[in-house]
Structure formats: structure tokens, C-alpha cells
Amino acid sequence: xxxxxxxxxxxxxxxxxxxxxxxxxxLVHRYRDRYAxxxxxxxGSLDAGEDAVQDALVRAFDRLADCREPDKFAGWLxxxxxxxxxxxxxxxxxxxxxxDERDDAVAAADRPDGTFExxxxxxxxxxxxxHLTPEQREVFVLKHIEGLAYDEIAGRTGATVASLKMRMHRxxxxxxxxxxxxx
Amino acid sequence: MSLGYHPxxxxxxxxxxxxxxxxxxLRAEGAEALRLVGAVDRTxxxxxxxxxxxxxxxxxxxxxxxxxxxxxxxxxxRDVELRLRLRPLVWxxxxxxxxxxxxxxxxxxxxxxxxxxxxxxGARDSVFVRFVLYAPxxxxxxxxxxxxxxxxxxxxxxxxxxxxxxxxxxxLPVGQHQYAFVVDGERWVADPAAPAIDDGFGRRNSMxxxxxxxxxxx
Numbered sequence: 001x002x003x004x005x006x007x008x009x010x011x012x013x014x015x016x017x018x019x020x021x022x023x024x025x026x027l028v029h030r031y032r033d034r035y036a037x038x039x040x041x042x043x044g045s046l047d048a049g050e051d052a053v054q055d056a057l058v059r060a061f062d063r064l065a066d067c068r069e070p071d072k073f074a075g076w077l078x079x080x081x082x083x084x085x086x087x088x089x090x091x092x093x094x095x096x097x098x099x100d101e102r103d104d105a106v107a108a109a110d111r112p113d114g115t116f117e118x119x120x121x122x123x124x125x126x127x128x129x130x131h132l133t134p135e136q137r138e139v140f141v142l143k144h145i146e147g148l149a150y151d152e153i154a155g156r157t158g159a160t161v162a163s164l165k166m167r168m169h170r171x172x173x174x175x176x177x178x179x180x181x182x183x
Numbered sequence: 184m185s186l187g188y189h190p191x192x193x194x195x196x197x198x199x200x201x202x203x204x205x206x207x208x209l210r211a212e213g214a215e216a217l218r219l220v221g222a223v224d225r226t227x228x229x230x231x232x233x234x235x236x237x238x239x240x241x242x243x244x245x246x247x248x249x250x251x252x253x254x255x256x257x258x259x260x261r262d263v264e265l266r267l268r269l270r271p272l273v274w275x276x277x278x279x280x281x282x283x284x285x286x287x288x289x290x291x292x293x294x295x296x297x298x299x300x301x302x303x304x305g306a307r308d309s310v311f312v313r314f315v316l317y318a319p320x321x322x323x324x325x326x327x328x329x330x331x332x333x334x335x336x337x338x339x340x341x342x343x344x345x346x347x348x349x350x351x352x353x354x355l356p357v358g359q360h361q362y363a364f365v366v367d368g369e370r371w372v373a374d375p376a377a378p379a380i381d382d383g384f385g386r387r388n389s390m391x392x393x394x395x396x397x398x399x400x401x
Binding site: 018019021022024025028029032033036037040046049050053054057058061062118121122124125126143144145147150165168169172173175176177179182183 | 216219228229231
């Protein structure tokens with residue numbers, strides 16, 4: 001086995017399951033930021049995204065024995081985080097607290113290199129994303145923010161490419177409507 | 184009234200067509216659509232540096248509480264009443280039940296490593312005491328004590344699956360007993376879950392008190 005930072009996910013998972021709890025820090029460090037943007041965009045706030053990532057990492061530890069393919073820990077963690085994001089959105093809807101479209105932690109910051117118009121459009125898009133359904137929002141985030149292809153999104157989420165395209169195309173129409181003053 | 188994008192423009196947004204491939208009458212709509220997706224913010228999100236510590240603090244707590252739960256499961260009293268004056272047939276049945284319970288205890292999965300321990304099952308003149316040691320690297324574990332004249336071969340422990348937990352159940356007479364585990368025939372280990380006393384020869388032994396109500400470590 002290599003150094004902690006060089007160890008594969010599979011090696012670390014097996015070590016943690018063998019009782020070396022501290023080795024889990026390797027996975028925490030490795031994945032803490034990888035899905036941060038996804039979580040923040042899904043929940044509309046950096047704070048909510050951070051809470052979700054933290055919770056997902058803890059849940060992954062609690063269920064580590066259920067990780068049947070330790071070498072695919074990253075994908076397995078993503079599914080836990082994804083479920084966490086969906087659950088958080090459902091919880092907010094039940095409590096009558098929709099996503100915070102004012103949140104400026106995720107919305108575009110003022111860019112010295114961007115025009116006022118570009119910055120406004122960026123913020124408008126962030127606000128508009130909060131009005132999509134969770135499924136539409138997810139496919140938009142994964143394709144246009146994370147830069148994944150449809151087949152990669154399908155691999156991560158378990159949805160078919162056809163259904164992902166349908167969601168995305170509805171999202172385009174909805175966003176066009178929401179963004180009409182900024183285009 | 185909302186107006187959706189033309190299907191070809193959606194293909195443009197999906198990256199399946201270029202703007203130049205659109206019919207001329209759709210290029211303005213295509214350019215507008217590209218402005219829309221061009222407004223996405225791909226700035227990486229970096230979480231608080233303290234997140235690692237927060238996660239690991241919770242993880243350590245959960246790991247400890249998991250061990251405590253396993254420990255509680257192992258040490259929870261499970262009484263098996265053996266009525267010594269019963270007729271032979273009933274006596275055999277009671278023994279079968281006791282054996283069944285012991286078997287269940289031995290076969291139950293240990294979800295996390297557990298420290299060494301003992302559990303009790305009460306009888307009128309003797310008590311079944313279960314000894315448990317977590318020794319994942321051991322090849323052989325035995326229990327030696329005042330109840331078997333410190334015989335290294337009298338009470339071997341059995342490995343409970345692949346969890347690293349070794350157990351044995353002995354019927355001990357009422358009274359106080361000193362004991363220790365012997366790992367691989369040479370390493371004497373006091374029960375980590377029980378107070379130890381000096382045996383006067385530089386080793387540490389654990390103590391168990393057996394009464395008709397059960398057994399407890401001293």
C-alpha cells in the first residue's frame with residue numbers, strides 16, 4: 001500500500017472498514033471539493049452545498065460497508081450527495097422555503113473582466129435555475145456547469161440519455177422564458 | 184405566453200450542431216440561446232478548510248458509538264435459567280435452548296470491532312460466561328484462568344467469522360476468578376474491558392465475579 005495520499009479509493013475504503021478510521025480523512029480530502037459546485041448549484045447556496053457535502057461524507061462513512069465496489073467510491077459518494085440534495089429540496093418545499101434565489105454566494109460575483117450586462121445575465125441565470133424542477137436543474141448543472149456529456153450524466157444518475165435530453169430541452173424552454181429580459 | 188426554442192436550436196445548445204449549421208432564419212435564435220448558456224458560472228466552488236476536521240470529528244464520534252453499540256450488544260445480559268431439579272427430558276430441552284442461544288450469540292455478525300468482553304447467562308450453581316476478545320491478527324486465542332488451572336489448552340476461543348472477534352463460553356462456578364487471554368500461545372493479554380490486577384509475577388490478570396445472579400468484571 002502506498003502513502004495515504006497515493007492510496008487508491010479501494011485501498012482506503014478497505015483500510016477504513018478494517019478499523020483504520022483515520023484513513024477516511026484521505027477520502028474526505030480527495031472528494032470534498034469535487035462535487036461542491038454541483039451541490040451548491042443544486043441547492044442554490046454555498047452554505048447549503050457545504051452542509052450537503054459534509055453530510056454526504058459522513059453518511060458515506062456510516063454506510064461504507066455497503067459500498068460494494070470500493071474502486072467506484074466516487075460515483076457511490078455522488079449518489080449519496082445527490083440523494084441528500086434532493087431530500088433537502090423536498091424538505092424546503094414542505095416547509096415552504098424554496099431555494100434562495102437571492103443567494104449571492106453562488107451567483108456570479110462581480111467580475112472585473114466582465115461587463116455589467118454579462119454579470120447581470122449571469123446572476124439572472126442563477127436565479128432562473130432555482131425555478132427549474134430538481135431534475136431539470138440537475139441535468140443543466142451537470143451538462144453546462146460540470147461539462148459532462150449526456151452519456152456521462154446517464155452513468156452517474158441512472159437515467160436514460162433520452163429522458164435526460166427531454167428534461168434538458170424543457171429546461172431550455174423554461175430558462176428562455178425566465179431570462180427573456182436578459183437575452 | 185412562453186415561446187420555446189426550436190428543436191434545432193436545442194441541438195445547438197446540446198453541442199450537436201454549430202451555429203453555422205442552423206438555417207439562416209434560426210441563427211438569431213441560436214445566438215440568443217448561446218448567450219443564455221454562456222451565462223453559466225463555472226467558477227470552482229471551494230468549501231471551508233474546516234470541513235475536513237468537521238467531517239472527521241463526526242466520523243470519529245460515529246465510529247465510537249458504533250463500537251459502543253456492538254459492545255452493548257455483546258455485554259447485554261442474556262439469562263438462561265437451568266433448572267437442575269427438572270426431569271431428564273426437560274433438562275435436555277433446557278440444555279438445547281441454552282446451546283441454541285449460545286450458538287446464536289456466536290453466529291451473530293459483529294459489525295464493528297469490539298473490545299474484549301464477557302456476557303453472562305445465569306444458572307443456579309454455575310453461570311455461563313461468554314468471553315470475547317477482538318484480535319484480528321491472531322492465529323490462535325485461548326483463555327486461561329484460575330478456573331482451569333491456567334491451562335493454555337483447556338479453553339480455546341473460536342473465531343466468530345472474519346470480523347477478528349474470538350469467543351468462547353464457559354460454565355464457571357460461583358466465586359471470583361482471575362483470567363487472561365493467551366494469543367498465539369505466547370502473548371498474555373488482560374481483558375481490555377475489565378480491570379486488571381498484578382499477579383505478582385509482572386503480568387496483569389483480569390477478574391470476574393460469578394454469582395447466581397450472573398457475572399461481572401471486577
